[in-house]
Amino acid sequence: MLKKIVKILQALLFVIISACFVLLVWGKIDRTAAEKRMVFDKQPIQYPIRQSKITLYTDGKQFNNQLFSDISKAKHYVYINFFSIADDKVSHQFLDLLRQKSLGGVEVYYAVDRLGGILLKKKEIELLVKAGVHFTYYNKPAFPYLFSSLDHRNHRRISIIDGRIGYIGGFNIGKKYIGEKAKLGHWRDYHLQIRGEGVQDLKDQFVLDWKKNTEQQIPIHSATKEKGATLHQFTAYYSGEKLGQDYAMLFHQAKESxxxxxPYFILNDRAIWNSIVDARKRGVRVKILFSPHSDALLVKEAAYPYIRKALKQGIEVYGYKKGVLHAKVFLIDETVLMVGTVNFDSRSFHLNEEMNCYIHDPVYISKIKPVINKDIQNSKRVTSSDVNQLSIKEKIKEKVAKMIEYYL
Structure with missing residues (x-):
């Protein structure tokens, strides 16, 4: 009897190993073919320089309250795209609000990334559609490039209310984003509310994404052209090298800091890395703040090699210690502030569809700089001993993370 069990287990192990090998080979062929044919490559869209009133939200509860309030006041249309949604009370409140607005005669379009929305139940979708909400998943996995389409995610987070108010940034929908998930604790993020002519660019990008994923044209709605005080520019990225080129160009312009x-410091883009090192060699002070405490597996361990490289170059690295830092931000001198959806990792640099807001307004930047400085104050500076004197467990996790860092 025991021999039979052993043989069965051996057979199962052989099948599992064989299946993994087949999947790895298939995945490699799939991705190579997709890259060769540039299936997912598309030039970024750089929108015009705009002037809008911009409000920054870093606290999830304040952000949710304002977003939900703005949606509840909508009279004509609501476009909403978040990368992910949870299955909890906050998510249910959000979905219920969309249903209420649709039943009240407001045109509601709601999209979520196919993998990011994996927790969205079929019953919830049916209730949305029954209430008249237009719903779609973004970037559904598809043949013949199954693995490449699984990798290629829409990471943008765009909201538009009546063409008057827009949102973009790092928050998603769920209780962890308002700091109510005990294991994660406080959640620190950056999300912009846009009031003014920049809203039309967010609307246009949403319409493009919706048509790309559904082949349906959204009815044309108006958006405000009223100017605000803050100069800014949106860029929508699809994949490829252009994002790295944009970042490198801006970092090359840095004079002081x-x-x-x-959230994740996995800087394996050569153009960006070289531009940061060059800046440091010119005497520019470089500070990188990441989140050791995270909602994602192995990202801290994947950061270790890059932290070591950074420290050797005289780059200051800080680990946020007040909870989870999920911000996607950089500040160059006091001339360029970026707030968007791009993480410093392979997925954002090479695989995801992203969108950033580049702010070129010294007055606005002077108001945000103390907020960034507060994050640094709430962090611990990382030393060489922190990343060199690791436990055996951490060393093993680092090696595993290194093997899969391209997909983290």
């Missing part, structure tokens, strides 16, 4: 806030 570069501050980067990112």
């Amino acid at each position: 570069i501050i980067i806030e990112t």
Whole structure:
């Protein structure tokens, strides 16, 4: 009897190993073919320089309250795209609000990334559609490039209410984003509310994404052209090298300081890395703030090699210690502030569809700089011993993370 069990287990192990091998080979062929044919490559869209009133939200509860309030006051249309949604009370409140607005005669379009929305139940979708909400998943996995389409995610987070108010940034929908998930604790993020002519660019990008994923044209709605006080520019990225080129160009312009806030520090883009090192060699003070405490697996361990490289170059690295830092921000001198959806990792640099807001207004930047400085104050400076004197467990996790860092 025991011999039979052993043989069965051996057979199962062989099948599992064989299946993994087949999947790895298939995945490699799939991705190579997709890259060769540039299936997912598309030039970024750089929108015009605009003037809007911009409000920054870093607290999830304040952000949710304002977003939900703005949606509840909508009279004509609501476009909403978040990368992910949870299955909890906050998510249910959000979905219920969309249903209420649709039943009240407001035109509601709601999209979520196919993998990011994996927790969205079929019953919830049916209730949305029954209430008249237009719903779609973004970037559904598809043949013949199954693995490449799984990798290629829409990471943008765009909201438009009546063409008057827009949102873009790092928050998603769920209780962890308002700091109510005990294991994660406080959630620190950056999300912009846009009031003014920049809203039309967010609307246009949403319409493009919706048509790309559904082949349906959204009815044309108006958006305000009223100017605000803050100069800014949106850029929508699809994949490829252009994002790295944009970042490198901006970092090359730095004269005094570069501050980067990112949840994950997996800087394996050569153009960006070289531009930061070059800046440091010119005497520019470079600070990188990341989140050791995270909602994602192995990202801290994947950061270790890059932290070591950074420290050797005289780059200051800080670990946020007040909870989870999920901000996607950089500040160059006091001339360029970026707030968007791009993380410093392979997925954002090479695989995801992203969108950033570049702010070129010294007055506005002077108001945000103390907020960034507060994040640094709430962090611990990382030393060489922190990343060199690791436990055996951490060393093993680092090696595993290194093997899969391209997909983290």
